[in-house]
Structures are given as structure tokens and as C-alpha cells.
Amino acid sequence: MTGTPIANDIRRLRFERGEMTQQGLADACGVTRQTIIALEAGRYAPSLELAFRIARAFGVGIEEVFRWEDA
Amino acid sequence: MSAGRDAMPAAFGERFARNAAAGMAGLGLFAAIAVVVQGGLFPFVSTAACLALSYFFRRRARQDEAGGRRAVEDERDRAFVARGDRVFRLAASTWMVGLAAALAVPPVREVLAVPALRVPGLLLLGVAVANAAGHATVAALYRRDRA
Numbered sequence: 001m002t003g004t005p006i007a008n009d010i011r012r013l014r015f016e017r018g019e020m021t022q023q024g025l026a027d028a029c030g031v032t033r034q035t036i037i038a039l040e041a042g043r044y045a046p047s048l049e050l051a052f053r054i055a056r057a058f059g060v061g062i063e064e065v066f067r068w069e070d071a
Numbered sequence: 072m073s074a075g076r077d078a079m080p081a082a083f084g085e086r087f088a089r090n091a092a093a094g095m096a097g098l099g100l101f102a103a104i105a106v107v108v109q110g111g112l113f114p115f116v117s118t119a120a121c122l123a124l125s126y127f128f129r130r131r132a133r134q135d136e137a138g139g140r141r142a143v144e145d146e147r148d149r150a151f152v153a154r155g156d157r158v159f160r161l162a163a164s165t166w167m168v169g170l171a172a173a174l175a176v177p178p179v180r181e182v183l184a185v186p187a188l189r190v191p192g193l194l195l196l197g198v199a200v201a202n203a204a205g206h207a208t209v210a211a212l213y214r215r216d217r218a
Contacts, residue, residue, distance in 0.1 A: 023141075026141070027140070027141060027142075031142050031146070031147070032082055032142050032147070032148070033080070034080070034082045035145050038079070038216060043216055044216075047146050050145075
């Protein structure tokens with residue numbers, strides 16, 4: 001569960017959405033704040049369902065939140 | 072709460088795993104002394120009852136934690152618990168196979184079989200040890216993820 005090649009822009013998107021808190025995003029997606037922290041730190045690769053939930057919470061497409069990064 | 076730096080607080084699953092690992096280790100110690108060595112019937116029954124109810128301990132703790140509409144656990148927690156379950160199965164299987172192998176050897180069988188509750192006590196002890204190993208694994212995974 002560490003060193004995932006899936007990078008994300010969750011932190012940037014939170015700031016662009018009026019400094020949405022991690023807890024606010026977690027509540028919007030039905031997950032814990034710890035999971036949002038782990039995602040932002042790149043320590044956890046979300047399921048496809050959670051990835052879609054996060055993208056929907058920001059009102060963007062999934063490819064605007066997540067991208068594949070070769071090591 | 073700031074949207075900036077993030078100290079990751081211990082999740083419900085981590086706190087429960089830590090407490091459960093300590094509890095199961097204590098229960099295993101109790102079973103080893105009071106059941107396997109001393110052969111007490113009441114300790115045997117109480118250890119078996121604790122193990123049988125351990126599933127409900129987690130459910131109850133989760134219900135206590137879930138106050139509002141916030142999620143208490145999610146897919147990341149379930150992934151940790153699944154890895155702990157694999158360690159539990161491995162530890163329990165190893166213990167049972169080891170005990171079965173020991174019982175197949177006549178001198179060992181005689182030593183183990185003399186007090187009436189020694190073998191049942193060893194079986195319960197194995198379940199407690201496997202539970203402790205599983206919970207400790209989950210706690211270690213959370214800890215590693217927070218580091």
C-alpha cells in the first residue's frame with residue numbers, strides 16, 4: 001500500500017475549491033480523513049469507485065484528479 | 072482544521088487493533104497459565120467465551136465510534152484488516168498443524184494428554200495467539216502508513 005504509481009492533485013483541487021478541508025472532502029466521499037491524508041501523501045491507491053467519488057466531489061473528470069506516473 | 076499540513080490522527084481501526092492485540096496477548100497469557108498449566112475449568116470456559124465474543128467487541132466499539140454521519144472505516148481500513156486476517160489464518164493454521172504433529176508423536180502425546188484440559192487449552196491458546204498476531208499486524212500496518 002505504499003509507493004503507488006498513481007499520483008493525484010487532490011491537495012491543489014482542495015485549495016482551488018475555497019480551501020476545502022480534508023474532513024470536508026472525506027465526508028463528501030464517505031471515507032475517513034486518514035484516507036484523504038494517505039491519498040494526498042501518495043501512500044494509498046484508491047479503488048476505482050473512490051477515485052470517481054473524489055472526482056465528482058470536485059466536479060471534474062477522474063483524469064483531472066489522478067494520473068499515472070512512471071517511477 | 073487547516074487545509075495545509077496534516078498530522079494523521081490514529082484511525083478507529085488502528086486504536087482498536089492496538090487494544091485488541093494487547094487484550095488477546097493478555098488472554099493468551101491467562102489461558103497458558105490458568106488452562107494449559109493449571110487446568111482450570113472456569114478459566115477454560117471464560118477464555119472460550121472471550122474468543123467467541125471477540126467479533127462482537129469490534130462491532131460494539133465501531134457502533135460507539137460512529138456518532139454522526141462521518142465514516143468510521145472505509146476501503147483502506149478494510150485492506151489493513153484483510154491483511155491482518157491473512158496473518159491470523161496463517162498463525163492459526165501453523166499452530167493447529169504443529170499441535171496435531173506433536174500429538175502424533177507418542178511421548179509428546181502422553182505428556183500433553185495427562186491433564187484433561189491441556190489439549191483443549193492449547194487449542195484455545197492457539198486461537199488467542201493467532202488473534203493477537205492478526206491484530207498486531209493491522210496495528211503495525213497503520214503505524215507504518217502514518218510514519
